[in-house]
Amino acid sequence: MQFRIFLNLSLILLASFSVIAQESRNPGTTLAGQISGQVRYAEGGQPAFNVLVSCDSFNSGHVGQEFTDRSGRFRFSNLAPSQYTVTVRVAGYIEEKQTVELLTSPSANVQVQLKADRSRAPTNVSAGVTEANIPIPAKNEFDQASTLLASGKKEDLEEGVRHLEKAIAIYPHFLEAQLRLGAAYMDLQRWDKAEPVLKTAIEIDPKAFNAYFALGEVYRRQKKYSEAEKNLQSGLAIETRSAQAHFTLARVYWDQTAGLKDEAQWRPPLEKAYQEVKQALELDPNLAAAHLLKGNLYFKVRRAEDALKEFEEYLRLDPNGEFAAPTRELVEKIKKALAAEKKP
Numbered sequence: 001m002q003f004r005i006f007l008n009l010s011l012i013l014l015a016s017f018s019v020i021a022q023e024s025r026n027p028g029t030t031l032a033g034q035i036s037g038q039v040r041y042a043e044g045g046q047p048a049f050n051v052l053v054s055c056d057s058f059n060s061g062h063v064g065q066e067f068t069d070r071s072g073r074f075r076f077s078n079l080a081p082s083q084y085t086v087t088v089r090v091a092g093y094i095e096e097k098q099t100v101e102l103l104t105s106p107s108a109n110v111q112v113q114l115k116a117d118r119s120r121a122p123t124n125v126s127a128g129v130t131e132a133n134i135p136i137p138a139k140n141e142f143d144q145a146s147t148l149l150a151s152g153k154k155e156d157l158e159e160g161v162r163h164l165e166k167a168i169a170i171y172p173h174f175l176e177a178q179l180r181l182g183a184a185y186m187d188l189q190r191w192d193k194a195e196p197v198l199k200t201a202i203e204i205d206p207k208a209f210n211a212y213f214a215l216g217e218v219y220r221r222q223k224k225y226s227e228a229e230k231n232l233q234s235g236l237a238i239e240t241r242s243a244q245a246h247f248t249l250a251r252v253y254w255d256q257t258a259g260l261k262d263e264a265q266w267r268p269p270l271e272k273a274y275q276e277v278k279q280a281l282e283l284d285p286n287l288a289a290a291h292l293l294k295g296n297l298y299f300k301v302r303r304a305e306d307a308l309k310e311f312e313e314y315l316r317l318d319p320n321g322e323f324a325a326p327t328r329e330l331v332e333k334i335k336k337a338l339a340a341e342k343k344p
Helices: 136-149 154-170 175-187 191-204 209-221 225-238 243-255 263-283 288-300 304-317 324-342
Strands: 033-041 052-057 061-067 073-079 083-089 096-101 107-114
Touching: 033 052, 033 083, 052 073, 061 073, 061 243, 061 263, 083 107, 096 107, 136 154, 136 175, 154 175, 175 191, 175 209, 191 209, 209 225, 209 243, 225 243, 243 263, 243 288, 263 288, 288 304, 304 324
Parallel strands: 033 107
Antiparallel strands: 033 073, 052 061, 052 083, 083 096
16 A cells, blocks of 8 residues: 555644753663753843853763753753763853763752953954943843843733843943844744844854844744855854754755645755754754654655654654644554555
């Protein structure tokens, strides 16, 4: 029996720019450990939002990455008993590393303070909220915005945006305010407003890779795929180990296949998507959404058994995720179809 399953792929297309919880994959070991923490700016003590945090195991190498939330918090879960290195990198700040051990305790908390790297920061670039020449009124507006944005409520987001706009009006080179404002616009799905703000952040600091990554997602949402590709690649040239950025780039290529019926047209972007999602999973094997996308890629080329494995891995990592229900339904359909094929 010829294998046939009809799937509305739009049901499983991925919608969020969040980073999935990380875990170590050390077979035969109980995975119950957790490293949580918070990143703050040393001067002023404000939480550092959208900062890249990496976790590496002494035994098995790279575990995964996360971007801090609005409270500057991050978390790596399901870690094996081992020693780990937590690294925080932000353009314009001294790289911070801390060694954490989960050999005698199943959990650990890390507090990181970012100090401006005055020796390396360009003279015309703001080093974020710690820059001494940021006017006090601008800092006050930023502080009020930070408190509001931490709640995650739409009405607070709206109010936080107004404070950030005031901060930037007072001091246009306020890099951290530009990044926060761009992210807030993205949370509100105001892609047209996020775009110029993130472009300004890049003008202020051309090494702000998180601004490139965010701008790439904005362009993807706007279906400006060439611009999305360009910005994501620019960010990856600065920060090569971002699993999330490789994943977003894979989604850019995957989106380009939508509606294409001629294989000669959809095959090239699909192959690019496969290479990027493969890279994302090499950097972070537990990025659940990447397994879902990889499953869709396999499904597109009728590799049902390979697609099934990826869908099942997605469900294992994110059993209650946004796309868990339709994926679980699809898994059952694939299993039935494969079983029917094997019947004499």
